[in-house]
Amino acid sequence: MSRRSAGVTFCGIAAFLFSVRYISAAILGTGFSSWSAELFTGLLDYIGSGLLIGSAISVLVGVFYLVWAEIRKED
Numbered sequence: 641m642s643r644r645s646a647g648v649t650f651c652g653i654a655a656f657l658f659s660v661r662y663i664s665a666a667i668l669g670t671g672f673s674s675w676s677a678e679l680f681t682g683l684l685d686y687i688g689s690g691l692l693i694g695s696a697i698s699v700l701v702g703v704f705y706l707v708w709a710e711i712r713k714e715d
Contacts, residue, residue, distance in 0.1 A: 643709035650702030657695035661687055 641649075665683040672679060 643705045643712070647702045647705030647709060650698050650705060654695040654699035654702060657691050657698060661691040661695075664691075 661684065664687050665680060668683050668686065669675065669679060
């Protein structure tokens with residue numbers, strides 16, 4: 641696997657982890673009869689920040705690999 645492929649893969653993983661956080665909060669909220677912004681914020685707090693931190697780390701690693709591939713001019 642080339643560095644470019646690894647970088648794109650890590651950026652894709654970051655997008656997946658970022659979206660899973662919101663999807664998980666929405667799934668948790670399906671049992672409530674009414675919705676509000678405060679409720680969704682509370683559900684996001686309940687999910688935690690692990691997915692957000694994971695996505696941030698993954699995007700940083702992905703960008704690092706993409707920049708490294710451009711500096712090295714790998715085909």
